[in-house]
Amino acid sequence: MRQRLILGVPRMTYLGEGWDSRAELVDGRWVDRRPRRREIGPQLRRETVVMPWLAPQLPLPVPVPVVVSEEPLVVRHELVPGAELASLNAVQGRQLGEFLLALHAVDVAEAVARGVGPRPLPVERFRAEVRVPGGEELLAGVSGLPADTLVHGDLGPEHVLGADGVLTGVIDFGDLHVGDRAADLAWALHATPPEFAAAVAGTYGVTHELRERALLWHQLGPWHEVLYGNDIGDPRVAAEGLAGVRERLRIGVSEADA
Template sequence: MAKPWAAEQIVTNDVALELISKQFPELVPLTIKLIGEGFDNTVYQVNQQYVFRFPRRSIAVDLLLVECALLPHLFSLGLPLMVSEPVFFGKPEERYSWPFVGYRFIEGESPGAATVDQRMQSARPLAQFLSILHRFPVEKAKELGVQNDLLGRLDLAKRLSQVDSNMNKAMELGLSRDRRVLDSFLSSLRDGGGDNSGTGSPPKCLVHGDLHIRNVLVDENHIISGVIDWGDVHTGDPAVDLSFVYSYLPPEGRSLFFSIYGETEESTLKLARFRSIHISLLLLLYGYDQQDDVLVAATQDSLKLAFEDL
């Protein structure tokens, strides 16, 4: 079975240099550095001022275009966390048949090991950010091309078996040793303890759609300062984004978060925790496959947090 992060097109350093130089001569002379290869995009920093993203899979192309239509509207809201601002729009060429986009560079780095206090200090800005984002008018988002969740991110009929399988893989690889807490939690979901939010569920709000440790940035004090990679943005269930609360904040941080974000239904919270486990396991296996020890350690921490107070 193909890995979900397998690339269909990879833009090398030389190809990226050629494409950007040709289409955006105002940026020449170029300095270019590879800064990331995710599931959907290959990412280069250009002239230390911009970030260019090149889709790696066909599914990411339309997502990139929708993202570029929406982001200027989010950027104008004055969000408490920085978001990407698209400024260069690349066109398909012979050497690369998909569009690509350049954004203003956002200062910050991916979260590594963080103390409880540092995580606690991220609770307030994160809650303020998601509160504003989730109140963005759904009809306005649809006008900009944002679609409902077509992937069934919270479809328990599909996702429960994936989580079960990925936990088995993690245990086989020695990345996790005990699944008793997970089994108890999954049983409660199978018994109807959480909503089955599939692709047919009505959209509730605008969500980032892929909020996890690889898509947030922290400042020099290790406090969350920015949110990047909006390719999975859609209208759907807030639990998709609230999953990050369970994979990054300790229990006391969650209490602070929801005191600011607002009251949330228990079924939504349960789905959010499930989503956090699902994504953390997927990133754990991805990190192992990519031999990224930092990501492996970070996602193991995320799983521990997601299982806390269960």
């Protein structure tokens, strides 16, 4: 029996969900996002204020959402082209370096006026829930780092899109905040192939001090996964985060020895 498309009814395809929101593709063109928890609502609304201002200042496509439903809250943006990268090359590294230079040059005062602020680290929860050798030293290392730059806040392989060997967009600006520029370099410098990392560093102008700060943020990344697993009551997620904490702390020790 042939399936008929009812006029006026959008075609919805489930895309997946992250820690904060779930997404659907609408008519092959639009992405609808819904908060997974009530406290995420203000974060999605903030994106509808900040991203229309920020997007024209960036050299790669990014989501520019608008509110399409108040209750339940739904924000919609045009689908950013590309897919999660299967491989990384120097061309893409230069593109990401240029993207970060543009993002980090944005006027912080203008961002603050649109509701973007600092994001304090949950240090006490880290101490209580992530107890590992070397943990206190890491927390002390990140506690005094600068917070003077607009940063993406969650830049990793799942949020950098590409096609045909080039970058095509950057997504998921829910963690956008005023923080340390080195946080956006953590994955790019310390978890990617050498040719990609070198191209990012050369384009951005990474110094030795900035690279060391980026390593601290790279080591801290899985700590958030432990807390998230505890929050949702999933011991498997928390255990995976804890394994990542230990592994990245070992990487830091080996790099220091080198």
